[in-house]
Amino acid sequence: SDIGSQKERVVTEEEWLQKWEMGNIGFHKEQGHPLLQKYLDVLLNGRSGLRIFFPLCGKAVEMKWLADMGHSVVGVEVSEQAVKEFFSEHSLPYCEEPVPEISGAKMFQSTSGNISLYCCSIYDLSSSIVGKFDGVWDRGALVAVNPCDRQRYASLMISLVEKNSSYLLVTVSYDPNKHNGPPFYVPESEIKSLFG
Numbered sequence: 001s002d003i004g005s006q007k008e009r010v011v012t013e014e015e016w017l018q019k020w021e022m023g024n025i026g027f028h029k030e031q032g033h034p035l036l037q038k039y040l041d042v043l044l045n046g047r048s049g050l051r052i053f054f055p056l057c058g059k060a061v062e063m064k065w066l067a068d069m070g071h072s073v074v075g076v077e078v079s080e081q082a083v084k085e086f087f088s089e090h091s092l093p094y095c096e097e098p099v100p101e102i103s104g105a106k107m108f109q110s111t112s113g114n115i116s117l118y119c120c121s122i123y124d125l126s127s128s129i130v131g132k133f134d135g136v137w138d139r140g141a142l143v144a145v146n147p148c149d150r151q152r153y154a155s156l157m158i159s160l161v162e163k164n165s166s167y168l169l170v171t172v173s174y175d176p177n178k179h180n181g182p183p184f185y186v187p188e189s190e191i192k193s194l195f196g
């Protein structure tokens, strides 16, 4: 499992913001992800009223699905455009407030209170700010993180989950010498060493 030239690739926050501005968001799935439907039982494990985290959330429609099922959803996304599009495309009223612990960050919360999206870098978060989660939907997140930041990302994610949590991770399998990414190729052996 050689990740080849991808090891050195860096996509800056500015480049992500540009993708949103230009509408280069081929990763967004209008209809939601079939793998969440397929593995929903694994995520929930018979539990209700969970706190579910969406790292690097974009405007993933799955956040609406889970909130509608009675769970409490927290996401983090650098693009304010993405966050605002999420609420407007689902006709959800929201309010916006600063996050005292993180300079420049804002938190957008649905008026009903069950969806909270932090607009900042995920690396600014900690469990003292967002608490801990019972479940994680990691799609387009680990695979979007710069390869040099994977260890930091995984350690942070581990610090954000409760002991009895479920973590659904979607990766993509392809020859990393043929495409630049993102999404980056993350070999299974690396996932095992990152998350233990």
Ligand code: SAH
Pocket (backbone or CB within 6 Å): 013, 016, 017, 027, 028, 029, 055, 056, 057, 058, 059, 060, 076, 077, 078, 079, 082, 120, 121, 122, 123, 139, 140, 141, 144
């Ligand atoms: N998970 C979403 C979006 C995947 S694309 C989905 O399934 O549709 C990755 C997203 O992460 C982009 O929207 C990008 O703007 C955001 N992003 C990139 N780096 C980030 C960071 N450090 N912190 C928070 N969000 C980030």
